[in-house]
Amino acid sequence: MSRRYDSRTTTFSPEGRLYQVEYAMEAISHAGTVLGILAKDGVVLAAEKKVTSKLLEQHKSSEKVFQLSGNVIAGVAGLTADANSLVNYGRNAAQKYLLSYDDDIPVEQLVQRLCDMKQGYTQFGGLRPFGVSLLYAGYDPHHGFQLYQSDPSGNYSGWKAICIGMNNGTATSLLKQEYKEDISVQDALGLAARVLSKTMDTTTLESDKLEFAVLLRDTKSDQPIPHILTANEIDRVLKQHELAKTQEAGSSNAMSVDA
Incomplete structure (x- = not known):
C-alpha cells in the first residue's frame, strides 16, 4: 500500500502519514548515538563516531559535533552530507543576526529557523x-x-536529557534512571560516557570513537564558552570514570597523563 504514497513528500497516505518523513527517521535510527545532558552549570553533548581512522585529522574531520555560533553547539545523527548543509545554514543565520544586532542569536530562534527550513x-x-x-x-x-x-x-522540543540515533531507547532509559536536576558538567560528562559504553557495539571506549563537547558560562562576563574536547581531554574523562581501554602490561606509560 505504501508504494502508492511514498514517491512524493507532499502526498498523504489514507492514514495521514508522510512516508518520506518516516523513511528519514528510519535512517537516523541507524546512525551513531548522540546524546545531550542539561546540567546546572552547562550542557554536555556526546556522540559515537562511525568513521574512525588513524589517518584522519581529528580537528578537520568532525562527524558529529559542530559549533554553530558563539553560544550554540549542535550534535547530529543521520546523513552527514545533509547535516553539513544544515550546519552551514545555521551558521549563516547566526552570523546575520550577529551582524544586525551585535549580539548572539537566541537559542530557540536559531532552532526555529533551522526547523522552518x-x-x-x-x-x-x-x-x-x-x-x-x-x-x-x-x-x-x-x-x-x-x-x-x-x-x-x-x-x-526542549529536553533535560535526550538521545538520538542507534539504541536511543536503551540510552533514554539509562538517562531516566541516573539523571538528576542538580547534576554538574563534570558529572554529566561521566554519565554521558557511561551511557555510551552501554549503547555502543564495542566493550571499550576510545577517544578516536567518540566526540564530546561542553557549553559553559563565564561567570564574570556572563558569556558562553563553547568547547569541543580534544582526544587527550576525552581520554582523561574516560580514565576518571574508569571507562578507558585497558592497556597491556608494559605499555601503561605509553599514554600521556595530564593531571
Whole structure:
C-alpha cells in the first residue's frame, strides 16, 4: 500500500502519514548515538563516531559535533552530507543576526529557523526531507542553558536529557534512571560516557570513537564558552570514570597523563 504514497513528500497516505518523513527517521535510527545532558552549570553533548581512522585529522574531520555560533553547539545523527548543509545554514543565520544586532542569536530562534527550513523540504514537490536529527546545546541571558532536539519533519522540543540515533531507547532509559536536576558538567560528562559504553557495539571506549563537547558560562562576563574536547581531554574523562581501554602490561606509560 505504501508504494502508492511514498514517491512524493507532499502526498498523504489514507492514514495521514508522510512516508518520506518516516523513511528519514528510519535512517537516523541507524546512525551513531548522540546524546545531550542539561546540567546546572552547562550542557554536555556526546556522540559515537562511525568513521574512525588513524589517518584522519581529528580537528578537520568532525562527524558529529559542530559549533554553530558563539553560544550554540549542535550534535547530529543521520546523513552527514545533509547535516553539513544544515550546519552551514545555521551558521549563516547566526552570523546575520550577529551582524544586525551585535549580539548572539537566541537559542530557540536559531532552532526555529533551522526547523522552518527542514519543514519546507516536506511541503514542496521535488524535494526530500533531510535525513538528519539535531541536538542543540545553547545559552542566552534570558533563558540560560538550553537543550533542544529536532527531527526531519521540522518539529522540535526542549529536553533535560535526550538521545538520538542507534539504541536511543536503551540510552533514554539509562538517562531516566541516573539523571538528576542538580547534576554538574563534570558529572554529566561521566554519565554521558557511561551511557555510551552501554549503547555502543564495542566493550571499550576510545577517544578516536567518540566526540564530546561542553557549553559553559563565564561567570564574570556572563558569556558562553563553547568547547569541543580534544582526544587527550576525552581520554582523561574516560580514565576518571574508569571507562578507558585497558592497556597491556608494559605499555601503561605509553599514554600521556595530564593531571
